[in-house]
Amino acid sequence: MNSLHWYLLRRLVLLLFVTVAVLTILFVMFKLLPGNPLSVFIDSNFSEEMIRRQKQLWGLDAPLWLQYVRYMWNMLTFSFGTSFFQMTPVRDIVVEKLLHTAAMIVPAVVLSVVLGALLGSWLGWRRGSRREGAVVISLLALRSVPSFFVGIIVLMVFSYNLGWFPPGGMVSIGGQGDSFLETIFSVDFLHHLILPCLVLMTREITSPALLLRSTMLEVKGSDFLDILRAKGLPERRIVMHATRNALLPLVTDVAVMMGFLFQGQVLLEIIFAWPGVGRELVTALNDLDYPVAQACFFVMALIILVFNFVADVLYAFIDPRVTLS
Amino acid sequence: MTPAHTVAEPGGTGRRGVLGTLAHTLRVIVRYPTGAFGLFLLAVFVIVALIGPLISPYGPFEVVQTAQGRVARLVPPGSVALLGTTNQGSDVLSQLLYGTRVALLVGVISAVGSVVLGTLIGLVSGYFGGKVDEAIMRFTDVAFGIPFLPFALIVISVAGPSLPLVILLVTLFLWRTTSRVIRAQVLTLKTRPFVWAARAAGASEWRILFVHIAPNVLPLSFLYMAIGVQGGVMLEAALSFLGFGDPNVVSWGSMLNQAFRAGAMRSAWWWVIPPGVALSLFVISVFMVTRAYEELLNPRLRET
Numbered sequence: 120m121n122s123l124h125w126y127l128l129r130r131l132v133l134l135l136f137v138t139v140a141v142l143t144i145l146f147v148m149f150k151l152l153p154g155n156p157l158s159v160f161i162d163s164n165f166s167e168e169m170i171r172r173q174k175q176l177w178g179l180d181a182p183l184w185l186q187y188v189r190y191m192w193n194m195l196t197f198s199f200g201t202s203f204f205q206m207t208p209v210r211d212i213v214v215e216k217l218l219h220t221a222a223m224i225v226p227a228v229v230l231s232v233v234l235g236a237l238l239g240s241w242l243g244w245r246r247g248s249r250r251e252g253a254v255v256i257s258l259l260a261l262r263s264v265p266s267f268f269v270g271i272i273v274l275m276v277f278s279y280n281l282g283w284f285p286p287g288g289m290v291s292i293g294g295q296g297d298s299f300l301e302t303i304f305s306v307d308f309l310h311h312l313i314l315p316c317l318v319l320m321t322r323e324i325t326s327p328a329l330l331l332r333s334t335m336l337e338v339k340g341s342d343f344l345d346i347l348r349a350k351g352l353p354e355r356r357i358v359m360h361a362t363r364n365a366l367l368p369l370v371t372d373v374a375v376m377m378g379f380l381f382q383g384q385v386l387l388e389i390i391f392a393w394p395g396v397g398r399e400l401v402t403a404l405n406d407l408d409y410p411v412a413q414a415c416f417f418v419m420a421l422i423i424l425v426f427n428f429v430a431d432v433l434y435a436f437i438d439p440r441v442t443l444s
Numbered sequence: 445m446t447p448a449h450t451v452a453e454p455g456g457t458g459r460r461g462v463l464g465t466l467a468h469t470l471r472v473i474v475r476y477p478t479g480a481f482g483l484f485l486l487a488v489f490v491i492v493a494l495i496g497p498l499i500s501p502y503g504p505f506e507v508v509q510t511a512q513g514r515v516a517r518l519v520p521p522g523s524v525a526l527l528g529t530t531n532q533g534s535d536v537l538s539q540l541l542y543g544t545r546v547a548l549l550v551g552v553i554s555a556v557g558s559v560v561l562g563t564l565i566g567l568v569s570g571y572f573g574g575k576v577d578e579a580i581m582r583f584t585d586v587a588f589g590i591p592f593l594p595f596a597l598i599v600i601s602v603a604g605p606s607l608p609l610v611i612l613l614v615t616l617f618l619w620r621t622t623s624r625v626i627r628a629q630v631l632t633l634k635t636r637p638f639v640w641a642a643r644a645a646g647a648s649e650w651r652i653l654f655v656h657i658a659p660n661v662l663p664l665s666f667l668y669m670a671i672g673v674q675g676g677v678m679l680e681a682a683l684s685f686l687g688f689g690d691p692n693v694v695s696w697g698s699m700l701n702q703a704f705r706a707g708a709m710r711s712a713w714w715w716v717i718p719p720g721v722a723l724s725l726f727v728i729s730v731f732m733v734t735r736a737y738e739e740l741l742n743p744r745l746r747e748t
Contacts, residue, residue, distance in 0.1 A: 136582070137589040144590065148599065256478075263731040265678055267685060268720035271700070275709045275716065382591035386682055390704070400594055401686055404601040412601075416594045424589050 126435055134428045141420050142194050145413065146187060199414035204406055209414045213396065217381075217418060219289060220388070220395035222303050224380045226312065227319035232373055234320070235327030240362040242328065243335025255329070262325040267386040270318045274390065277314060284314050287392035315391045319384065323376060330372055334365035371430040378426025382419045465662050472740055479736025485729035493548040496541035501526070504542040504694040507533040521714050528714035531706045539694045540718050546607070546695040547726065548673075550680040554611050555672030558618035563658075563665045565619065566626025571634055571653050577627075584620055592617045593682065600688045607690040610683055614676045622668040629661050667737055674730040681723050696723045 174180050181189070193199070199209035238254075245251045278286040285291065290307050302308055338344075338361045347357050385397030392398075396415050403411035473479035502508060507515055508529050515533040522528070527536040569580040596613045603609060633639065634657065642656045683689050684697025685704070696719040702708075708715040 133582075133585060137586050140586040141589050144586075145598075148602065259735070260728055260731065263674075263727045264724045265681065265720075265727065267682065268700070268724055271704070271709060271716060271720060275713065279710050382594055385593050386685065389686060397594075400597060404597055405687075407601075412598060416591070416598055419591045419594050420589060423591055 123435060127432060130428055130431050134424055137424055138421065139191070141424075142191060142417065143187075145416060146190055149409070149413070150183070194417055199417075200410045202403075202411050203408045205408075205411075209410050212399065212411060213414045213418055216394065216396040216399040216415070218299055219393065220381060220384065220397065222289070222308075223312065223315055223388075223393055223395060224319070224377065224384060227316045227323060228373065228377055228380065230316070231320045231323035231376075232327050232369065235324040236331050236362070236366065236369060238324070239328035239331025240335050240358060240365065243332040243339065243365070244358055244361075246332075246336060255332070258325045258328060262322055266318055266322045267390055269321060270315070270387050270390040273314055273318055285311055287311075287390070289393055315387055315393060318387060319380070323380070326372060326376065327369055330368055331362070331365055334368055335361060338365045371434045374426045374430035374433060378423040378430075381422045462662065465659070466666065469663065469666055469737065473733055473736045476736035476739070478732040482729040482732030482736070485725060486733065489544060489548065489726055489729070492541060493545045496544050500535075500538040500541040502535040502538040504539050505534060506538070508535050509533075518708075518712050518715075520712075527718055528712065530702065530715055531708070531712075532702075536699075536715055536718055539699055540696070540722060542694050543696045543699060543719065544722065546693050547677045547680060547723075550607070550611055550614065550695075551673040551676035554614040554618060554676040555669045557611075557615040558672050559622055559665050559669040561615070562619035562622025562668065563626050563661065566623040567630055567653055567658060567661070569623065570627035570630030571649075571657065580623075581627075584623060587616075587620045592679070596679075596683060597686065597688055600683070605688055605690055607693060610680055610689060611676075613683075614679045617679065618672045618675055622665070622672070625664060625668065626661050629664055630657060633657050633660055663741055667734060667741060670730055670734045670737070674727050674734075677723070677726055696720075 171180075197210055199213065201207070202209050202212060205212065242251050242254060274286060278284045289311055290302060290305070291311075295302055341361075341364070344357060344361060347360055352360075382397065384395065385401065387393070388395045388398040389401060396419065400412055400415040400419075403409070403415060470483070473483060508519075509515060510519070517529065517533050518531050519529045527540065529535055530539070565580060565584075569577045592613075596610075596617075599613060600609060639652060639656060642652050647656070680689065680695060681697035681700070684695045685701045687701050689695055689698050689701075691698075699719040700716065703712070703715045703719075706712075706715075
């Protein structure tokens with residue numbers, strides 16, 4: 120076992136520990152807080168006998184510790200039970216909604232990273248110029264405007280007033296393809312994707328741009344660039360070489376960004392009526408459909424934890440200069 | 445971007461006390477043009493939050509009537525209502541003014557609460573180290589593993605929406621970053637000579653921590669308090685926009701929620717734009733102030 124193995128093992132144990140802790144908090148929350156999920160389901164017309172049978176069916180008559188053990192087992196094996204209202208397995212619902220969310224996030228992240236990296240390397244190269252300062256400040260200011268308000272404005276202008284884009288949804292009515300892949304490779308889907316994707320990008324482009332800008336500043340002083348210059352390469356090619364070396368820290372940034380966005384896009388999903396996992400959570404809570412809400416929460420939390428874990432691991436693997444302590 | 449805070453404020457803040465440090469901080473921020481402008485905007489928001497209900501033409505839920513005695517629904521900005529009315533006949537300007545108070549109330553209380561909590565946790569964790577530190581840091585890891593918005597939505601839907609609950613949830617969300625940053629700062633501070641000197645002079649551990657180390661992390665705590673006000677206002681707006689805010693008060697978020705549900709994006713821009721602009725302006729003004737302050741705290745940021 121070298122230090123890298125120890126590091127990975129420690130991270131993995133931490134991941135499990137935090138997952139179990141978050142699940143426990145979720146369990147305690149549903150047990151302690153006032154408002155009984157059972158009361159949603161049970162009508163005042165139910166007889167004592169029916170209530171008893173329903174409790175038995177859900178395992179609510181078992182002692183608390185047994186309920187906890189069963190709950191843990193179910194969550195960790197992704198058996199989320201059946202939705203109160205849709206009467207379908209919660210797992211199927213959650214998987215479908217997650218795919219929809221990913222269909223919005225992945226293109227936005229890829230575009231943000233590519234464009235952000237280009238912009239950042241330009242900013243780093245042109246450091247100190249007046250235009251560079253203006254771009255950095257406007258990027259930061261743009262990021263601090265709440266993205267749900269940006270979403271509302273964009274919808275008002277480009278959808279309601281100009282009519283260039285549909286006012287929300289993922290596909291037009293009847294535009295659903297036979298499979299998920301067929302759906303997301305349709306022109307109709309792209310038409311719906313453009314606005315939410317742009318709004319996400321106004322926010323997400325900042326972090327790769329600033330990150331690449333600062334690493335570019337470090338790389339810029341390296342000796343290998345002088346050698347390239349001595350070889351007579353044009354400035355444009357030299358920037359490309361420098362960028363490639365400045366890309367490393369970006370990889371972990373992307374992992375963290377992906378994880379965060381799976382919970383951060385809830386507001387945008389509501390505004391653009393995007394049938395993703397965040398919108399499903401809000402709908403489930405409004406319908407008091409607790410099995411679905413619980414599963415959505417768990418899946419979002421898990422995705423963040425896993426992506427952060429991946430970021431830590433990549434960080435250790437990619438850059439040999441990083442010391443693990 | 446989280447800059448590395450390796451340097452305490454130059455000159456030290458040893459004997460200034462909390463209010464003295466705050467006054468000094470404000471004086472320095474005003475030296476930056478953006479900082480001064482941000483502070484000016486913030487001052488306007490604070491004044492509006494204090495006197496808003498006095499100058500607002502109507503109550504937040506009051507129904508405005510037209511000259512003919514009808515309910516003034518969706519009236520565009522004009523003589524009846526300066527910023528127009530909602531579909532229920534409420535005055536948008538009045539709601540905006542009342543909403544400012546709610547926004548600042550949530551922002552300030554949760555920021556102060558979370559910074560006090562985060563600073564104390566960070567101080568204890570960083571200074572005592574060992575098992576205490578390990579336990580606290582694992583606890584922080586768990587807190588970081590909880591996605592805020594989904595968590596808050598579930599708690600509110602089970603326990604029922606109210607303003608104190610929103611403040612509590614936001615506080616519980618904001619302390620995490622503060623405690624990590626303060627801890628890192630304490631780790632470097634506790635190896636400085638002035639700490640050895642205090643120990644050699646016979647100061648107790650708690651005295652060293654609160655009299656000698658704590659004043660040096662105060663500037664950083666203020667920075668995170670400002671960022672916390674911004675975060676608190678944004679999170680309250682987000683929760684209210686999703687319909688999980690206190691139904692008995694008007695906030696910028698709840699105005700946007702009502703407008704969104706009523707389809708005002710299509711028909712009544714005057715109902716949508718003011719709360720969104722107020723929210724954005726507030727967030728940007730805090731950003732400008734913290735940016736100026738951050739440059740001051742972290743000279744490395746100034747170079748690059």
